[in-house]
Amino acid sequence: MGKIQKISLALVGLIIGGSLVGCDDGRAGAEVAAKQLASAISALDVGDVAFEGKDAAAANEQLQEVFKALEPGKPAVETGELKLEEDTATVPLAYNWKIGSSEWKYSVTAELKKSGDSWLTVWKPALLVPDLVDGEILTKATESPQRADILGAGDAPLVTYRPVVNVGIDKQQLAGGDPAASAGKLAELVGVDSAAFVSQVQAAGAEAFVVAITLRDDASRTVTDAQISAIPGARAIKESMPLAPTRTFARALLGTVGQANAEQIEKSGGALTAGDVTGTGGLQQQYDALLRGTDRVIIRAQKADLTAEEIQAAGTDPRRTVFDVPATPGTPLKTTLDPSSQQLAEEILADIQPASAIVALRPSTGAVLAAASGPGSNGYNTAMLGQYAPGSTFKMVDSLAMFRNGMTPDSKVECTPTLTVDGRTFKNAEGYPADSLGSVTLRDAFAHSCNTAFISARDSVSQAQLESAATSLGVAVEAPKLGADAFLGSVPGEAEGTEHAASMIGQGKILMSPLSAAVMAGSVAKGAPVSPQLVLNADAAVPGSAASESPTAAAATPSSSASDAPPPAKTAEKPITKEEATALADMMRAVVTSGHAGFLMDVPGSPVGAKTGTAEFGKENPPKTHAWIVAVHGDLAVAVFVEEGGLGATTSGPLLKEFLTAAG
Template sequence: MSKKGWRRGVLVTGGVLTVGVVVAGISVLWPSDKKGPPPSAAATSTAEQGVTAESAARQFLTAFANGDARTAASLTDAPDTAEAALRDTREALRPASVLTSVTSVSVKDAAASATAGYSVTWQLGGERTWAYEGSMEVVRTDRWRVRWAPGVVHPKLAANQKLALRVDQIGPAVVDPAGQPLLAWDVGVAVLLDRRQATNLDDVVTKLSTAISPVDAKVTKQSIVDGLATVMSGQPYEVATLPEAEYQRIKPQIYNLPGVSFQSRSALRGVDPELRSYLMGSMHKALEGKDAGSRGWRVVAVDDASGGETVLHQQEGKATTPITATLRSEIQKAAQRALAAQPKAAALVAIAPSSGEILAAAQNAAADQLGDVALQKRVPPGSTFKMVTASAVLQNGLATPDTPLPCPGTTRVGARTLPNENRFDLGTVPLRTAFAASCNTTFAELAAKLPADALPTAAAQLGLVADYDVPGITTLAGSVPTSPEDAQRVEDAIGQGRVETSPFGMAVAAATVAAGRNVSPVLLRGRRTSVSGAIAPPPATALPALRGMMREVVTSGTAKELAGIAGLHGKTGTAEYQDDGRSHGWFVGFRGDVAFAVLVMDGGSSKPAVRIAGDFLNAVG
């Protein structure tokens, strides 16, 4: 076999990082993994291992390219020293791939020494590529071995020096309307999982999620399992990209897990730790790889003693103009603080009725465990849905705010008996009073008289059943089906039937009532939200009456503990979701140019949501 028939290196084939060996024109490929040697390094035939200086150099470079420090070091004359240095190098640069080759071999003494020329190309994430050539001494001891020296890694690397990657900071990628930085590009550590290499996949996934979820709330055991299902066999799944400091903190828990590898990766990072939220994570995920510009970077040799740096390679960068998000830092923080003390999963979304700008989308730690509750979690809205039902009643001429209507403790519609909370009985009262007290029986009897499509039509007018493609995030608003049967329409009318809404959807509805027109939510200025699905102009004649009824909820109704907040309009809701009476608590409304929705899952009543809204509104002034 001609020695010229050998070629080893790292290749990218079909998106899969592999190490390749070409033997006599036959290409053999296998996955690259930081843990173990490829077959070429561990299973080369006895007849060829160590026979020549050239084959020893090639075997070393193959293991070096593969990140297999132990095998590479075993092919040197100083295994312990070499292994430590090679591990440090790999950890410092965290390459996406490495390509190596032997470029020449000069034999000095056929029995004792030779010089092998080599080339190395590092792919350091993004468009960062570093290539160079050097040489190494190969000596004969018990067999041919590479003589270890720092210059084996790079020709200008001296004793007591280590390589390091430096990436320049650039301006923020995303700012709020006041110019406060929200997200900035940074170099993080991508945590990759190859399920084929994980000897006990369930154990590895459990340990990864346990270690990473405190750092990145989106990472759960289920999210990793779901993510693995989206990649082809043989391709690694990116579990998360962590900030360097966070990676170093949890590194002892994850570094040696089988099937787990690491790469340097550009990523968006939250600038203000207090603004760490599910929304920020969703936004940076949507913007990853966009408008990043290019960052200056350099590879340096760092002196162990002095800390001085010698530049080995550098490239200038170019910054970009930051994107402006509508998120207001002070409003987002106020929302997060208002939610923080609530032990149950809770979320708050705030939207400006005048512009549709999303001012805040916050949730607490308990909600983080359930996913994106603020923007996507749809649950029964309870009596907050009476905003929709009241609008339908007003439009269909069934009543005006001052129409006297019965509010008995219970009422029967078909085979269904519906009670008020604790069966309170107000006798006969104006519609506005029944709305403020959240009288189920009044609205049940009215709903039975509505057309089958009245509720979905009114919901469409308030933006509850449209699909919003909001650049930067993923949202779900609500679902309000047609109810041809009286019993089903009655359940839907009080938010206990098949109706489901998210905090995002209810915030849009409240903003629409406040604005008196359709509100298109937006998060990134200059990037238009596309709206599809059912939507219609809100009823101009009904909305002033509905606003008055929502004001009465605060002044004398179920949210009267917030009567001291001037100009506040709202609607409370308690939505049973289990036969045992367990229920979610809601409060939605608006004050000035802030419309909001608060959901406390399993809150038992609307009271916790009302308290959160009060704390939030008092904080934003």
């Protein structure tokens, strides 16, 4: 191509380009300005937007003030179809706010004006919210629905609204008195930290009511209204709040309810705000969204300086509602927990100082009737989360594995005083009867819990067979119907030497919770693996919440036996059969009729079958021991555990007898 041709083409391109510029009606520039405006509002920062009739900094300050009540939320703002008329343009702005679980959508119209080569936004408050005028801001109020109850067996209310009194200092009623002096006297009266409460009262505003403690307003209340009112400024304000029947009732399992703290609010993703009531720990936290429901949210436009007094004095509310989401009531959480069984278990454990637990369930259905953790557990859910060596209760698993190798309760085994495996000496429990040594039936070795007889079977019963037999009894198997966090047991499939020998007597790396021990016993009574059930409507939980996940195994407990246990199996490898269960039940009955649980012979009702267990732990000499006993009694399976309890028969046994006798 020649030089003249190149110049000609360049001139043509220049002419065409000039024609396009000449035909530009300004739409492209207006659309760019509109999109920049939408993006700036979405970020709640219009400090770089060019406005007509308003300084950008002033406009940004007003925007911040209008939307302050909605922090930390930000709107998603998108532009619609721009309409152009010479040097002016209008464009719809579509707002979308996330308000809790709802969306607040609205549209406004932005006006743009061309100034030279630029497009300016015409500032007006209605650009932010429809019909908003200068001097107005948005406010946000929430109204929480009443929290739903937690129900027990037969829909008996476990946690429901009960009367309380908030005891504190009302600084408006001090009448010139010394707030520190009153706070100190009240703190001493109700038993709270005096220095901390005095500091709270002193730091609070002149019109504040500062709560020292919330007390149940029932017969358990020992601080009287007269004692409180005798202190200047002290008041007891009646209220109600979700509470269990007593302060300790299933506390570790159910959790508690109170005002959300800063950490809970931060983690809630906007679901919780200051003043909201929420669950802490246990089922209250796990099913918080289900129980809480959703708040009513009201967003109003009002004068920035409007006072509460002016609102009350006005005949008609001067505020304008711009968005209103109705509340959704919470859904009651239905459980299988039996109030009388739970209360009985807690009363029996009331004086036990070490960590302890009683779990009772119905083998026929798997329904958990009681899951009590004693005061020595210090608020921990030992009943369902504890991880402890089960000791000789695990001989139920050994025996099932031995049955599958051809043995019966009448098969002969050798019970020796001691047995040495790879240099480690194992012995029977102190006081083992001499007349049960030597060649005895498996039933007799089980009834008297001969350690050496069961360890002697280690060569014919592999660790893998133990694992399989454990799952056959419902141990270390997922519990899809439980609906609560629990440790379901752990039985490693591989172990050699002394570790395998220790496994035969429920030590080594074998771990159970009181719940899994009750499941093991219950599976014998049922003649099939028991799958425990506690929460009946877990499927009603809000999708994506903690409760919508099926909990199976929990983190390690603070006990000395805690370990990083593997997850439970999906199902039993080979479910226990009726015939196998009958043979095990025969041997469990022998523990009562001829073994060292004879104290259960006079329990009224159906014959009791049991198995005791004592598991050594720690490095002391003599070592400390966990005390266990499990039992079946008709359609009832019970596990009793005491963390530092001597022998299972002598420590946990009497607690079990008391429970079975009273439970009927």
